[in-house]
Amino acid sequence: MxxxxxxxxxxxxxxxxxxxxxxxxxxxxxxxxxxxxxLEGVKGVLVGKITSIKPLKGGEGSSNLSICTVDIKNQELEVVCGAKNMKVGDYIPFVTEGGSLPAVGKIEGKSIQGVFSKGMICSASELGLEKGKSPGVLILDHNLPLGERMESILGLGDDVxxxxxxxxxxxxxxxxxxxxxxxxxxxGKPLHQPEIKITEAEDRVNDRISVEVKDEDLCPRYAGRIVQGLKVEESPFWLRWKLLLLGIRPINNIVDVTNYVMMETGQPLHAFDLDYIHGQKIIVRRAHPGEIFRTLDGVERILTEENLVIADRDRAIALAGVMGGENSEITEKTKDVFLESAYFDPINNRRTSRYFALRTDASNRFEKGIDPDGQIFALNRAASLIEQLTLGKNLAGVIDQGSNKLTIPKKIELNFNKVKRIIGTSIAETESEAKDNIINILKKLEFKINYQETHFLEVTPPSFREDIQREVDVIEEIARLFGYENIPATLFKSTVVQKGRSERQIIIDKIRKVLVGCGMHQMIGYSMISPSCFDWLRLPATHYLRQAIKLTNPLIQEQTIMRTTLVPGLLKAIQWNVNHSLEKIKLFEIGRVYFPQENKPDEPLPVEKLMVGGAITKIGRGDIWEKSEQWDIFYLKGILEALFEELHLIDLDYLSGELPFFNQEQNGIIKAGNKKIAVWGKVEQEITDFLDIPANVYLFELDFTELYPLIERDITFKPLPRYPFIKRDISIVVPEEVAFAQIKKETLTVNPVLLKQVELFDVFRGRQIKKGYKSIAFSMVFQAEERTLTDMEVDKIVESVKMKLYQLFQAELRE
Amino acid sequence: MERDIKKLIEQFHNQISSVKTPEDLKKIKSEYIGRKGVITQMLKNITSLPEEDKPKIGQLLNQAKGEFQHAILEKEKEIFQEEGGRVEQIDLTIPGRNFKLGTIHPVELILKSTEEIFLGMGFCVVDGPEIELDYYNFEALNIPKDHPARDDQDSFYITPEVLLRTQTSPMQVRTMENQSPPVRIISTGKCYRRDAIDSTHSPMFHQIEGLAVDKDIALSDLKGVIIEFCQQIFGKDRRVRFRPGYFPFVEPGAEVDVSCGLCQGKGCQSCGYSGWLEIMGAGMVHPHVLEMAGYDSEKYTGFAFGMGAERIAMLKYGINDIRLFFENDLRFLSQFK
CATH class of the missing domain: 3.30.56.10 (Phenylalanyl-tRNA Synthetase; Chain B, domain 1)
Incomplete structure (x- = not known):
């Protein structure tokens, strides 16, 4: 506003x-x-008077311009002007050379088609008073002092x-x-209501027009007046200036009055040309389905039964409370006017304006609920102004349909204690002072005090305060006028013991800390992605990750569905960083993915799963230490193992997976029992190439929902071993396809009691090893709980290990 | 045996006298007294000697070991002095092997520190769905279908009744439906609005929601709690101001400002020359909202507040563009240590 x-x-x-x-x-x-x-940014604009206008002749097609001479009291200056709306004798704002305008900047004299123009006649928009381009120059009042700077005229240029x-x-x-x-x-200063002075003619409004409201639920009140014999012309300067101050473009005196009274009172009004109301009848009805109506903005609209129209005998003449029609518009020829002042149902009005995407100053007020008792006041105010401006005559009487229905006064009980309970303070020293203050505040806000008892009072809010519905609304008014700044700051009187963070939240925090500890940076990706991600991730058409939830009204093409995996976001973030020349990129995200509900038809909400994703890539050589450190699949696995260890997750199986975006050989899934808890691998080069990432990307995604129930949070202390351990290293040569996990498992089972650990320390392929084989070196740790082991015992077990590995994997000892 | 040892000692002295480089010295060291060195081996095998020889041989071997150690040490000094400047020097200005830690996302930092502050005031942390029913996101919060307040929160819909939550406030209702008073919760998470991306708007952002309901909670308690929060987050020197505000699910409603940290409230470009920065909406839970959740609004009162985590982060860290939070540029992320 x-x-x-x-x-x-x-x-x-x-x-x-x-x-x-x-x-x-x-x-x-x-x-x-x-x-x-x-007049922000306005400098050197003087009140000028046009003393002559002649067309500018010269170059081809230049007949739109004219040469005006402008009197600025001490001198007359010649300027070239493109506007058409001024005439000789008009006062206009004139900016001289050296002055400046907000949108134009500093004004310099310049030659236009051979004529040297020493300044410029300004329009309202050039003075910064109108947002769009004004249709012509601003015509000022004749009483303004000629030659005076506009910005220094009192009551005009000093305004804010x-x-x-x-x-x-x-x-x-x-x-x-x-x-x-x-x-x-x-x-506490007095309010000045505008003056209303109407001299009614003898003819009665009821003889000229009748109003029938067919849908009273959508139009509980409809009032009107007729002004006869008026002349439509430009409004006087004072009215045009006020409208500009209110951000409204002046049109003509009739439209300007309806607009001004709307801005003044909050009651939207509409003026119809009486001559174009067929059958001397106004009908307020729902539109016929498919009824076609052209609104004032020249757009033809197809109406539905949900739209309320103002119609005459034959056709719609306005879209009620939203916009008038071209067919009954006020024009220069209009002589008699029907003025409408109504209350339209806020919800229906809002639906109509939204349906047509047509928000007007009128609809903006109707949809929020105007004063249900403000129609007659605004109508009379407008009628009075039109009479004052146009010499038109008001017919006798007012049309007022359905006047009482909306104005049944509300009665609200206000308990004095409740005020204190809600605000937290008594708003005065003593109880009786507080009561006085409350009553005083309510009276200032034009509430009616119906009666008062010891502990409560009953009030009726003023009709324009539709928002006041119950006691707490009245209390807000008291708090507001008392001043929020005067309310003390207190802390809870009671204490409650709450459970703080949940187990789940604590574990999520732990995961975050571990990953940060592994050197990874937390990222946050958009939950909305594009289905095209699934294409470059090479997911087949029926892949489960493609079963994404769609937005019905997406904003941009890149964000039309809800993500089902963190992978595209991780890769996009890597791509971004690569594009910005970052070389060592380690990112993780803890965020949700979304899937449609599958087996629960009664559950209206989709499935939200929390995932933990991470991705690493290193481009270039790295620094002194890093050049020897490879960021490969085992680097990634190291991070995963660190995480699992911190979460006390044991007995995990690392199996090969088949996600299409991972490289065939480095494509893993991790299972705990039969539960798949993670996927990990090297991103297929075709994809990194597509994203212009010039290095391998290794990536994992953990399913927190599956992971969470497996996590052990309790720490149980195990006593330190009392007897020394014995460590033995062996090195064997096995066929390539034998996995270390198998060797380890079989080794451990040789003596589960004494053999405590099997640790890999070398994998070697080379000239000494025949093709298709690899050398694996590992150490074994032996320990007994109750005694010191002897070398002989250990030697025996080592022998059994060698034997078993030979039998199972043709493992040969390497010396 | 004794003879062998004597020979060994002689041999050792011969060898060490001709040593010139640290590498050779190292070699000799491991040959004689290293883990697999001769002396070490012999000491190990001492158990297999006849009982009467053991003490003597043991003594001899240990003497030899001591002698060798001393000689090696002396030689080390000698070589070091001879080589003078040629000896490898340790340049302590070379960077250490890096153990670079990662970083927590700045929005997460705000969420976590906010949670901590409220945990300290007896709140607990609850989570809720991001894809929400229209009922919880709007209707149960006193925002029926045709309410003008919906204009401020243009929503992404999945179906006419299911949408991406536009605020964390649905958690107020969900909590109250599942728990009887007293209630003190904080809920944080992603929210979505159909706003085009620019430097201050993002279709996805994070909110922090708080709710406290009990028999005697007043607007003054809201003030106390929020001032405490603001001063912990932004610093003790910041002032906090409450103004009337309107949110359909609170009454009385309030907007909360903190004094601008750049100009100390004097007014500058970043605070629009007002000296104040708007940071959250708050108020007393509307009795209708309490009633819809099944609470007795005559018996219980409560307050609620909500704020944007990105906004808080921007003000706290001086970030000028909301898009930075979701570009995930390491040059940005790695600053939040």
Missing amino acids: QVSYNLLKEYVDIDLTPEELAERLSMNGIVAEHTKPV IFDFEIFSNRPDLMSIIGIAREISAFT
Whole structure:
């Protein structure tokens, strides 16, 4: 809601500066988003008078321009002007050479088609008073002092414009009077309501028109007046200027009055050309399905039964509360006007304006709920202004359909104790003082005190405060006027013991810490991805990861479905970092993926699974130490093993997997029993090539939901061994296909009691080893709980190990 | 045996006298007294000697070992002095083998530190679904289907009744449906709004939600708790201001500002010359919301608050563009140590 300081001052006495006012209002819940001098950026604009206009002849097609002479009191200057709306004798804003305008900057004289133009005649938009381009220059009032700088004219150039943010529950503040009323409530200064003076003609409005409201639920109140014999022309300067201060473009006196009264009172009005209302009848009805109607903006709209229209005998003439129709528009020829002031159902109005994506100043107010008792006041105010401006005559009487239905006064009980209970403080020293303060505040806000008892009172909020529905709403008003800043800060009186973080959250935090400890950086990827990710991840058409949830109204093409895996996000992040010349990239993410519900038809919400993903890649040589450190599949596995160890996850099986985005050979899954808890591997080169990543990427994704139940959190101390251990190394040659895990498993089973550990320390392939074989060297640790082992005992076990490995894997000892 | 040892000693002295380099010295050292050195081996085998020889041989061997150690040490010094500057020097300015730790995402840092602060005030942390029912996201929060407040939260829909949550506030209702008072919870997580991406808007962001319901909770308690939070997050010197605000699920409603840290509240470009930065919405839980969740609104009152984690992070760390949070650029991420 845009309004100016001087304009507000016409409605309420203000002894605060514009800055102080904005500050006070914001502490009362009305925040000025922008505050700016009315002529911000305007310098050297003088009040000028046009003394002659002649067409500029010269170059081809230049007939649109004219040469004007402008009197600025002491001298006359010649300028070239493109506008058409001025005539000789008009006062206009004139910026001289050296002056400046907000959007244009510094003005310099220049030669246009042979004529030297010494300045510029300004339009409202050039002065920064209108957002779009104004249709012509701004015609000023004849009473303004000729040659004076506009920015120094009192009451005009010294004004300040506020742009207030209005909460959607306070449509009453979408008006000058509404804001003035608030100012009056917290400053105690009197409010000045506008004057209404109507001289009614003898003819009665009821004889000229009848109104029938067919859908009273959508239009509980419909009021109207007729003004006859008026002349449509440009509004006087004072009205045009006020509209500009309110951010509204002046059109003609009739439209301007309806707009101004809307801005003044918050009640939208509409004016119809009476001559175009067929059959002397207004019908408020739902549109016929498929009914075609052309709104004022020239767009033809196909209506449905959900849309309310104002119609005459034959056709729709307005989309109720949203926009009028071309067929009954006010034009220069209009002589008689039917003025409408109605209350339309907020929900229906909102649906219609949303349906047509047609938000207007009127619909913006109707949809939030205007004062149900404000129709007649606004109607009369507009009728009075039109009479004053046009010499038109108001017919006798007012059409007012359904007047009482909305104005049944609400009765709300307010318990004094409740005020203290909600706010947390008594708003005064003593109880009786507090009561007085409460009553005083409510009266300032125009609440009616119906009666008062010892502990409570009954109030009726003013009709324009539709947002006040129950006791707590009244308490907010008291808190607001008392001032939130005056409420003390306290801490809970009671204590509660809560369980803090859950096991699950503690473990998630632990995972995060371990991965950070492994040198990985946490990332956060978008939950919405594009299905094209599945294509470059080479997932076949029926792959389960493609069963993603779709957004019905995505915003951009890259984000149309919900991710089913963290993999594309990890790879995209690697790609980003590679593109920005980063060489050592270790990222992880802990985030959700989303799948449709499969076996639970009663569960309306999809499945959300928490996943832990990580990816590493190293480009280039690295520093002094790193050059010897490979970031390969075993580096990644090291991270995973560190994590599993920290989570006390044991007995995991590393099996080969078949995800299509991993390289065939380095493609793993990790199982705990029969539960698949992770996938890991080397990203297929075709994919890294596609993403322009010039190095191998190794990646894992853990399913936290599967992992979580397996995690052991308790730590149980095991006593330290009392007897020394014996360590033996052996080195064997086995065929390539024999996996170390097999060797380890079989070795351990040779003597599960004494053989405690099997640790790999070397894998070797080379000239001494025949092709298709590898040498594996590992150490075994032997230990007994109750005695010192002898070498002989250990030698025996080692022999059995050698024997067993030979039998199972043709393992030969390597010396 | 004794003779062997004497011979060994002689042989050792012969060899060491001709040693010139540290490498050779090392070799001799391991040959004689290393883990597999001669002396070491002989000492090991001492058990197999006749009982009467053991002490003597043992003594001899240990004497030899001591002698060798001493000679090697002396030779080491000698070589070091002879070689002078040619000896390998350790350059301590060479960087260490790196143990670079990773970093926690700045949004996560804010979520975690916020949780910690509220855990300290007796709150517990709860999680909820990101894909939510329209009912919990809007209706149970006093925002029916055609409410104008829905304009501020343009939503991504999956079906007409299921959407990506636009706020963490649904957790207020879900918690109250499952738990009777007293309640003190904090819930954090991703939220989504149909806002085009720019430097201050992102279709995905994180929110922090708080709720406390009990018999005697007042607006003044909200002030106390929020001031405590702000001063822990931003510093003790920051001032906190409450203004009336409107959110359909609270009444009275409030907006909370903290004083600008850059200008100390004097007004600068980053705070729009107001001296204040808006950080959260809050208020007393609307009785209708309590009632819809099955609470007796005459008996219980409560407060709720919600804030954007990215906004808090931007203000705390001086980040000027929300897009940085989701680009996952290491130059950005690695700053949050």
